[in-house]
Amino acid sequence: MQTVVGQDHHCRCQSAVGNVFGLVTSAAQEGFRILERQDLAPRIHLLRIAAPAIARKAKAGQFVIIRVDERGERIPLTIADWDQDNGDITVVFMEIGASTMMMATVGAGDCVKDVVGPLGVPSDIDNFGSVVCVAGGVGVAPVVPIARALKQAGNKVTCIIGARSHNLVFWEERLGSFSDRLIVTTDDGSYGRKGLVTEPLTDLLQSETVDRVIAIGPSIMMKFCAKCTEPFGVKTVVSLNTIMVDGTGMCGCCRVDVGGVTKFACVDGPEFDAHQVDWDLVLARQRTYLEKENHALKDSKWRAFEKTLVRARE
Incomplete structure (x- = not known):
């Protein structure tokens, strides 16, 4: 690379x-x-x-x-x-x-x-057979090129999109163009199937052969997708969105525990075996700078507003 x-x-x-x-x-x-x-x-x-x-x-x-x-x-x-x-x-x-x-x-x-x-390391693309891609929230965006590559490799691709509400669903048609089947879920039932992405995922695992699952979205969603697939023994890959500084592994901010071994998401990932990830550590590290982030957010709202005024006066 x-x-x-x-x-x-x-x-x-x-x-x-x-x-x-x-x-x-x-x-x-x-x-x-x-x-x-x-x-x-x-x-x-x-x-x-x-x-x-x-x-x-x-x-x-x-x-x-x-x-x-x-x-x-x-x-x-x-x-x-x-x-x-x-x-x-x-x-x-x-x-x-x-x-x-x-x-x-x-x-x-x-x-x-x-x-x-x-x-980062590119996605592992091969003809696995039947692949389910699960995309939660803004995770739809990174799933699109993966689904496209998997389809081009000859896989049967099923995609599941999850969003809190209909107005947060985007790129449905784009993802659908690389899917043999597309399922949309919303938390509030305003569009598609009401519920979480783990529900149709479980249905597919129980009703047909699934050779691989790729899940990208909020960490908590990926954690529970991994819990769904583990009893079925289906290889599950997730893309971890960790805190990063330099992107070369030197800072260590993006370190994660995978199978008891320390990995760096920027150089070893961002994709890992979901069943080997220490999810409790991933979730805990995401909260490390929460207080400072909230402080910066309050300040940035005023700066963003100032920039909007600058644009309006141009």
């Missing part, structure tokens, strides 16, 4: 984010140009970014680390799509904390400071 920083397509454009933070005034700032921005659902956004060096190397299951500006946190995001001919990559993210809130304020024509990748 080769990791590149898409240096061959830096743009020089005025950074609105920089203006808000006081990093630049009238000077131009290098970065990676946003080619397109879409709002897919409430607080869920798509960015298509010019990064030809990354697009040439990207494979299903890999991710990038993005920094919006010089003061920004490093945000790991799975590559949801890429176009080698046009030299761009697509990422999808949800506004959860301060950094993703700031990222949500950039638009087409803006630049982000850093895009590093492709990082």
